[in-house]
Every structure is written in structure tokens, then in C-alpha cells.
Amino acid sequence: GDSVTQMEGPVTLSEEAFLTINCTYTATGYPSLFWYVQYPGEGLQLLLKATKADDKGSNKGFEATYRKETTSFHLEKGSVQVSDSAVYFCALLPTGGSYIPTFGRGTSLIVHP
């Protein structure tokens, strides 16, 4: 079945550092890929998405590129802020069959001033 693997957290960075959170997936066909962010005590917020190979999703300084050849969708940000501290989830949505979404386990990001 489909699966999403994220790097283990927590990821701890100083403010203005460069961020990478790795995400790889296993799926048949060409799923849509997503990054969601969850702040403490809240639901998930859509951060960005990409629907086909080589697409780049971007939002609020975050970027991720859909790499079909490496089945990856790594999240990056050039300069993190304390307010970026949250849990980040990578997810895929199949484009055929059952359309059942699959989420990764989440990666906690802690940004220190």
C-alpha cells in the first residue's frame, strides 16, 4: 500500500537557519503531494502542495519540489523564525483507485531565538 516516510524529529534550529525536512513516499501512479503544519492544540493547516512531477509548491517562504525520480517531496525554508515552531506533516493523495490519503508521522521543528 501507499506510505509516507518523514525524517525523525525533533529538528532544532536557531532563528534564521536553513531548514530541510525530508519526505519520501511509496505509491502507484502519480499522487498529489502535500505539506501540512500543525501548531500546538490545533488542527492541520495546508502549507503547500504539488500535483505533478517537477512542480514546486511554495507558501510563506517554504518550498517543496515533487521529485518523481527519487519519490521525494522535501520541505525547505531559507530562514526560519521562532513562529515556525510546529509539527510538519507530509501527505499524499492518490489520483486513482480509492483516493485514500496517507500521512507521515510528522516532524517536530523547534526554532530558538
Added chain:
Amino acid sequence: ETGVTQSPTHLIKTRGQQVTLRCSSQSGHNTVSWYQQALGQGPQFIFQYYREEENGRGNFPPRFSGLQFPNYSSELNVNALELDDSALYLCASSPHVGSGGRPDTQYFGPGTRLTVL
């Protein structure tokens, strides 16, 4: 535009009881999905409703059931509660798009925190 709303925010039940959680979808969205998120884990797909019918189900027992109403709002019912049912329950709505009617990007509500004692 109103986002996805869920009620109640928090709930405490005891083992063996039954619970009903409610979700109102975002305006224009006709598909609702429910997820269970245990502490420190990613959301696990329970089921999805489209046009008032179940349209996909994850690996959850039959005591997890749901409904979707004509206005696209939805309920999640859990019977015979177990301690392991303690979790954050998330509802997500999405529009159906394309000739194949597949669901598009999901937008989540704030969740209902269920504690089973």
C-alpha cells in the same frame, strides 16, 4: 468564507460508552473525511463521505460509523469506546473535482479531543 468547524472541542467519556462528533464542512465542499490522530502520530484515515455515502474506509472496526447530511455536514459515531480511542479526531472537507469525481485538497478543522477513561 467559513472554514471547517468541529464540535465539541473536548470530550471525556468512559469505556463502553458511545460518542458522536460533529463537523461542518467548508462552504462549497461536498466531501468530508475523518481522521484519528493519536498523540505524537500522524492522522490515520477513518473514512470519507461523498454525497451522503461512504466513499472509502481505512483500517477501523465497524464500531466507527458516520453520516453525511444533505448540507454536507457530517457526524462520526464511535460505539463501545475503548481506552485506545483516546485521540484528537480531525475532520477535513474538500471539493470533488474532475470527471472522475476525485477529491481535491483537504482542509482541516481544529479537531475534537476525546479522552476515554
